[in-house]
Amino acid sequence: MIKIAIDCMRGDFGPEITVAGVCNALAENDNLHVMLYGNPSMIEPEITAGTDRNRVEIFASEDEITNTDHPLKSIKRKPESALVQALKAVANDEADAFVSAGSSGAIFAGSLSIVGKLPGIKRPASVGFMPTMSKTSPHCLMIDTGANIAAKPEHLAQYGRLGTVLARQMMNVENPTIGLLNIGEEDSKGNEFTKETFQLLSEDETINFRGNVEPHTIMQGSHHILLTDGFTGNIMLKSMEGMAAGILNELLENINTDGALSKESLHIIEKSVHAGINRYTNVDAGGGFVLGVQKPVVITHGAAGSTMFKNSIQLAVSLKESDAFASLNE
């Protein structure tokens, strides 16, 4: 049994969405056991009929950390919150991994102070499996998606080594290729930060660094791992996700203004559009996780629906199953 501790109270919709995601995850995976944190009177009614109650534990928590709370201070001031209680279960080895759609700042701060950093980690990062358009290499491990926004070159050098271990375990590739996000592919391109980082990565013989890569190239599945500072990475991700959702929704809106398409044709187009949106706005991948802490802490979008929340639980399961975090600790 894999045990996942889940903060059910947060996200834009609370238990209505999170518990629906939990029940779907339980139905799909017989080996999943969930520890649900929050208000039992709000959680209980959302558990769907037919759910295997032997694999569900509910833990009453008295408090909540909201998006307006100060991330670090709220972790200390609200020890009875679902977020803190669930992270403590992971830290105490009662649970294998954690999932929440809550304040990413608070989850990040809590993962460091409660679950604990890996030894030797300079600055933890946010990581995600970015979807690509390649059939043979459909995901790229992206480090950092938005946590370390004042990154130094030595941080990215460390992410290169950690990412190599993660990709080996999770993507089943022996010698994962690494690209450095940049505005051009030539070695000399970029600003002071990318030039220094390029140098450090080039000197590291334990990784498979392949030089600079531009956004449109990485999207085609050119590398297994993409390294970037958290500020640039976050802008890239939000640009991609915003364009994916925006352009497909616009297509759907405009495509039949003159009524020339049949209902059946429109249905086929809608199906394709929704599949594209789910794939390229991270719904399918289920959010991201913290790199540099002892155990898997999954952070999903506040706006996640039940499908994305279910996928976030599955991401937590696969992080545990792959033994990736144990390997990082070696």
Add this chain to the structure above:
Amino acid sequence: MIKIAIDCMRGDFGPEITVAGVCNALAENDNLHVMLYGNPSMIEPEITAGTDRNRVEIFASEDEITNTDHPLKSIKRKPESALVQALKAVANDEADAFVSAGSSGAIFAGSLSIVGKLPGIKRPASVGFMPTMSKTSPHCLMIDTGANIAAKPEHLAQYGRLGTVLARQMMNVENPTIGLLNIGEEDSKGNEFTKETFQLLSEDETINFRGNVEPHTIMQGSHHILLTDGFTGNIMLKSMEGMAAGILNELLENINTDGALSKESLHIIEKSVHAGINRYTNVDAGGGFVLGVQKPVVITHGAAGSTMFKNSIQLAVSLKESDAFASLNE
């Protein structure tokens, strides 16, 4: 008559594409006169039948600046190149504006050294009309799209003032709103650079600064002007364009694998997809231009086709017609 000096030799396809774009632009605009620079024996055969030859001048140039030449050095070492000759025509007031699909570094360097900076300009920027998904505000003036990659806060403060003048003239809006590209919309978000820039922009009472903005929000047409350093702006633009082309091409590829759609339906979808790609990969907008020089210098994609090149010429025409550059000089 508006006179545009055009470097016909560069871009990935040379005169075959550039001259086709020129002829289409001439056909659409009776007030356009072109000065074509390059190898006459390569330009002449590409001029389409029916083109008004009274509005075409060809100037033989003996040399070319390629993408592998050092931008600044090649401007000095290759005075006979089409790029330098055409820029000189603009500097000497023989032409009103310049267009090229050549090395953006060399065009940028040449625009500074030959056409000349505006008085008081700290660091010129690359500017483009970014397409949005809004019907009422279909473009956003984006500064910087990739030139000033080591920007300082005071550079962006200056771009805010220059952008306000440009947007007034070109977008026909009295008090254009300005957003600062960031990873969150709260005032306190971002790194040291964005925080300092935020402060400077807030203090400037001559502009209509509306705070931080995230990529997915600016795409919805939330602001008239988007400010960013050139590194982040370039990553954003390439992420958007890469996703737009990638996701729509993928949709087209996958939508009829089971053959359920009729030829007519497929045709409608293809038309919508191509319209979307043209709009969101900058083909319709026709590239960008240099902000901070005396006269309009338009830089278009090396991979531009004849439609995009034609639109680049139209962009040069509208920069001249709007008197925007004259206003910047006041």
